[in-house]
Amino acid sequence: MLITKSHPLLIVLLIFLAAGVSQYPIIENIWQFSFDDGTYSHAYLIPFITGFLYWQLYRDGLLVYQERLRPLFIIMSLTIMLALIIFTIAQFTTGYRISFILFLSSLIALIFRPSIKVLFPSLFLIFLVPIWGVLTTPLQELSTLAVTLIMQVTGIPIFVEENLITIPAGIFEIAGGCSGLRYLLVSLAISSLYTFLYIDKFKPAVLFVVFAILGALLTNWIRITALILIGHYTNMESELMTDHNTFGWYLYIPFMLLLFTFGQKYCQSSGSINIDKPQKRAANWQNLATTTSIVIISSPVIINNTIYQQSNFNLDHCDTVQYVNDLPLPIVVSEHRKCSYRVQSTLKYTYLFNGKKLGQSVNYFENKFTPQNYKVSQIKNTKEWNTMTVRNKNSAYFIEYQFIAGNKATSSLTSLKKIKILNALKGIGDTQLVWHITPLPQ
Numbered sequence: 063m064l065i066t067k068s069h070p071l072l073i074v075l076l077i078f079l080a081a082g083v084s085q086y087p088i089i090e091n092i093w094q095f096s097f098d099d100g101t102y103s104h105a106y107l108i109p110f111i112t113g114f115l116y117w118q119l120y121r122d123g124l125l126v127y128q129e130r131l132r133p134l135f136i137i138m139s140l141t142i143m144l145a146l147i148i149f150t151i152a153q154f155t156t157g158y159r160i161s162f163i164l165f166l167s168s169l170i171a172l173i174f175r176p177s178i179k180v181l182f183p184s185l186f187l188i189f190l191v192p193i194w195g196v197l198t199t200p201l202q203e204l205s206t207l208a209v210t211l212i213m214q215v216t217g218i219p220i221f222v223e224e225n226l227i228t229i230p231a232g233i234f235e236i237a238g239g240c241s242g243l244r245y246l247l248v249s250l251a252i253s254s255l256y257t258f259l260y261i262d263k264f265k266p267a268v269l270f271v272v273f274a275i276l277g278a279l280l281t282n283w284i285r286i287t288a289l290i291l292i293g294h295y296t297n298m299e300s301e302l303m304t305d306h307n308t309f310g311w312y313l314y315i316p317f318m319l320l321l322f323t324f325g326q327k328y329c330q331s332s333g334s335i336n337i338d339k340p341q342k343r344a345a346n347w348q349n350l351a352t353t354t355s356i357v358i359i360s361s362p363v364i365i366n367n368t369i370y371q372q373s374n375f376n377l378d379h380c381d382t383v384q385y386v387n388d389l390p391l392p393i394v395v396s397e398h399r400k401c402s403y404r405v406q407s408t409l410k411y412t413y414l415f416n417g418k419k420l421g422q423s424v425n426y427f428e429n430k431f432t433p434q435n436y437k438v439s440q441i442k443n444t445k446e447w448n449t450m451t452v453r454n455k456n457s458a459y460f461i462e463y464q465f466i467a468g469n470k471a472t473s474s475l476t477s478l479k480k481i482k483i484l485n486a487l488k489g490i491g492d493t494q495l496v497w498h499i500t501p502l503p504q
Contacts, residue, residue: 070125070174074116077169081162085146088162091155092190101194101244104251108190111255115183126175135176139168152486153415153423153493154479159191182258189251194243196427201241201279208283209236209290218294227290232298234290242282245314249278252318256325266328273324277317285310390433390452390459392497395426413495424465424493425475431463448473451502458502466494 082089092105119125128135142165149157167184174180206225213220213227221228225236253274257267289309292300394413401412415422432438436452443449449462464471467481468490482493 081166104248105190112183135172139172142168148486151491152482156193159193163188198238198241206236209286212287231294245278245282249274261328270325281314281317285313390436393430395428408500411497415493424495443473446471460500463497
């Protein structure tokens with residue numbers, strides 16, 4: 063077979079192309095959310111680093127074909143592929159993204175001799191995939207706490223409310239971009255790469271990664287504190303008050319140099335790792351190559367056919383959505399379509415999600431079910447409905463909402479996830495958010 067005589071790097075490239083073409087939604091998702099100038103500003107480098115690492119593995123004689131067919135790795139690849147299908151139908155974007163990386167790695171392990179070094183380049187792509195946003199809120203809270211403690215030493219009077227820090231000169235908000243996630247991701251990527259290349263002992267590797275994480279967090283806390291001090295002493299007139307992204311990198315670069323200095327203490331001796339290449343076993347490898355080719359080529363067909371055979375909503379029943387100014391609606395980032403109808407004084411909205419694009423999920427982490435600019439009170443939850451009363455200076459409303467997956471309704475996102483997993487096993491992936499609004503007398 064042609065594949066038996068192919069260059070190992072060509073096979074790696076074909077694996078990535080086959081997986082990427084078959085799962086184009088995640089490629090689209092990565093392009094949309096990762097290649098920006100913010101949290102994932104390092105994303106452009108990740109594919110090149112992965113390619114370079116595979117080239118280095120080949121140069122050092124570590125990227126060698128399996129000598130015989132190993133059923134364990136075939137089972138592993140098929141199991142991960144099944145998880146990929148289930149997470150796709152259930153609209154679990156984080157699970158889908160992680161499964162995609164694991165699927166790539168399992169195919170590498172199926173064809174080549176698996177080891178930590180051989181699997182690391184494909185696993186390194188995890189720093190490219192936009193799954194890290196869930197850390198934003200915890201990092202915001204941690205940054206607020208740390209900066210508050212540091213500011214108490216300065217003697218400048220401060221007032222802290224949630225993520226807002228007020229000083230006599232003005233107000234600072236530790237928003238999502240100030241959480242320090244971008245520095246943390248860069249530190250994790252750099253430290254793991256440095257460990258892979260130069261550190262061969264477990265304890266030094268752990269110490270190096272921990273030092274990288276703590277340094278990234280501390281750098282961000284110093285950045286925020288410095289901005290507050292600059293705002294205080296310049297009466298909020300410094301240019302850094304409006305553009306402070308570059309300022310953070312100026313602080314991070316010295317830490318990165320310190321990190322490499324710290325890492326040199328644990329570096330292993332340099333030099334190529336050469337091993338004797340195994341003798342070719344044409345028959346065994348031919349069987350393995352045939353099996354692997356079938357897995358690579360057929361799995362995208364299986365996955366895509368499964369996804370597109372999901373049950374779909376009949377969208378013809380949707381009326382034109384009627385917007386009302388300042389109506390307390392949820393913030394649903396990635397709804398597929400909205401329907402509305404009126405029953406007496408109640409306006410009823412239905413948000414439909416079919417899961418054909420990543421992020422089009424009712425439990426997408428950026429979706430907000432508490433109306434903005436309204437005071438919320440009288441919150442009650444039953445098994446199927448969430449209810450609340452919301453008010454602003456002009457109006458008041460009674461709101462009830464629920465989540466529906468298949469034919470089951472629930473008020474809990476946790477319960478919804480369990481229902482969606484069970485439905486995914488049946489090939490059902492559609493979900494709804496039902497939102498009812500009734501005006502109340504003032």
